Amino acid sequence: MKLRDRVLLPLPGRHAAYLCRPPMAVTENQVKNALTEVKYPGFSRDIVSFGLVKAINIDDGDVRVQLAIATNDPNVPATIKNDAEKLLRGIAGVKNAKVLIDIHAPPAGAGAGGMGATRLPGVKHVIAVASGKGGVGKSTIAANLAVALEKTEARVGLCDCDIYGPSISLMFGTRERPMATEENKIVPIEQYGLRLMSMGFLLDDTAPAILRGPMVTRYTQQFLRQVEWGELDYLVLDLPPGTGDIQLTIVQTVALAGAIIVTTPQEVALIDARKAATMFDKVNVPVLGLVENMSYFICPGDGTRYDIFGSGGGEREAKRLRVPLLAQIPIDIATREAGDRGMPIVGEDEKSLVTAEFNRIAQHLRTTLP
Numbered sequence: 293m294k295l296r297d298r299v300l301l302p303l304p305g306r307h308a309a310y311l312c313r314p315p316m317a318v319t320e321n322q323v324k325n326a327l328t329e330v331k332y333p334g335f336s337r338d339i340v341s342f343g344l345v346k347a348i349n350i351d352d353g354d355v356r357v358q359l360a361i362a363t364n365d366p367n368v369p370a371t372i373k374n375d376a377e378k379l380l381r382g383i384a385g386v387k388n389a390k391v392l393i394d395i396h397a398p399p400a401g402a403g404a405g406g407m408g409a410t411r412l413p414g415v416k417h418v419i420a421v422a423s424g425k426g427g428v429g430k431s432t433i434a435a436n437l438a439v440a441l442e443k444t445e446a447r448v449g450l451c452d453c454d455i456y457g458p459s460i461s462l463m464f465g466t467r468e469r470p471m472a473t474e475e476n477k478i479v480p481i482e483q484y485g486l487r488l489m490s491m492g493f494l495l496d497d498t499a500p501a502i503l504r505g506p507m508v509t510r511y512t513q514q515f516l517r518q519v520e521w522g523e524l525d526y527l528v529l530d531l532p533p534g535t536g537d538i539q540l541t542i543v544q545t546v547a548l549a550g551a552i553i554v555t556t557p558q559e560v561a562l563i564d565a566r567k568a569a570t571m572f573d574k575v576n577v578p579v580l581g582l583v584e585n586m587s588y589f590i591c592p593g594d595g596t597r598y599d600i601f602g603s604g605g606g607e608r609e610a611k612r613l614r615v616p617l618l619a620q621i622p623i624d625i626a627t628r629e630a631g632d633r634g635m636p637i638v639g640e641d642e643k644s645l646v647t648a649e650f651n652r653i654a655q656h657l658r659t660t661l662p
């Protein structure tokens with residue numbers, strides 16, 4: 293018996309005695325708790341809330357855990373098994389811990405983005421606009437890219453998946469309430485020829501949405517599956533920052549054609565962009581390219597260029613990730629103003645340098661994802 297299995301019992305006076313404690317049975321709760329420490333590689337979410345645990349068997353000190361994972365990447369189950377067994381062996385009373393993993397390929401027809409995600413009927417390509425860091429311009433990029441795609445005669449939808457901090461309603465200047473069909477589907481809001489969905493349409497004021505985890509998952513699923521998107525060439529998803537619940541729900545719910553990662557040239561943003569790229573890589577969603585936002589500033593007075601957040605970061609990172617650098621978008625006052633006014637710059641100013649960059653991304657997507 294190990295010393296820590298004994299309890300020190302304080303007795304009156306100077307005497308203390310070690311009493312032997314009967315070995316405690318390992319409980320299912322202890323096992324589950326330990327497993328919540330195991331993160332799905334690349335994500336900030338654990339394998340329990342992810343629904344990967346299929347069975348737990350405890351026989352004295354022998355613990356067996358059965359997991360089921362849909363992946364094509366052999367590193368994913370290997371990492372999970374290793375992490376889980378290490379944690380299980382750390383539970384007092386566990387002598388043997390074995391994690392068995394039932395690995396199956398993502399279902400056929402899921403296309404890219406495994407994990408059981410399926411295609412959205414009628415939608416050709418779903419593209420996620422993501423970043424590890426907040427405030428780098430995801431919503432601005434998603435909104436302007438959607439408009440640029442629409443101008444190429446494509447049918448385009450834009451889904452604001454930032455449930456906690458929606459901005460698409462503001463950027464498109466509408467707070468119209470969506471209607472429901474008889475089949476209980478939500479009809480997206482039409483604006484400038486685009487179909488839009490955002491939490492901003494459902495909230496009464498600008499107060500941030502206070503939602504619990506399961507509600508966020510449900511809203512995200514509904515925004516994707518319960519909205520009558522109709523026939524679309526592209527559905528652009530504006531993601532919240534990070535690698536958490538919403539991102540995971542998305543890759544589990546719909547098959548993504550790919551992800552565009554937004555970063556600023558600073559090292560702090562690049563580190564987070566790399567995390568986002570890793571997350572998509574782990575679930576076999578291709579990274580279509582990197583967009584460097586706030587790349588530089590041209591002084592309106594004398595035309596001098598200032599690299600406010602440094603330079604070359606996006607290019608280096610794109611090379612490292614072996615993906616194209618799709619655009620370098622300057623810090624531009626008109627772009628910010630247009631967003632605040634409710635009309636993305638691409639729809640407002642055809643001659644803007646920023647519009648040209650978005651047209652370039654749109655053309656690239658038209659060719660690579662026709």
Ligand SMILES: Nc1ncnc2c1ncn2[C@@H]1O[C@H](COP(=O)(O)OP(=O)(O)O)[C@@H](O)[C@H]1O
Nearest residue numbers: 426427428429430431432586622623624628631
């Ligand atoms: N290239 C840019 N030039 C000027 N302002 C920008 C640019 N990109 C984004 N912004 C502004 O920065 C703020 C944050 O951008 P947003 O798109 O909401 O970022 P995120 O969605 O990543 O949080 C917004 O006020 C937006 O108008």
Ligand SMILES: [Mg+2]
Nearest residue numbers: 430431454459
């Ligand atoms: Mg945003």
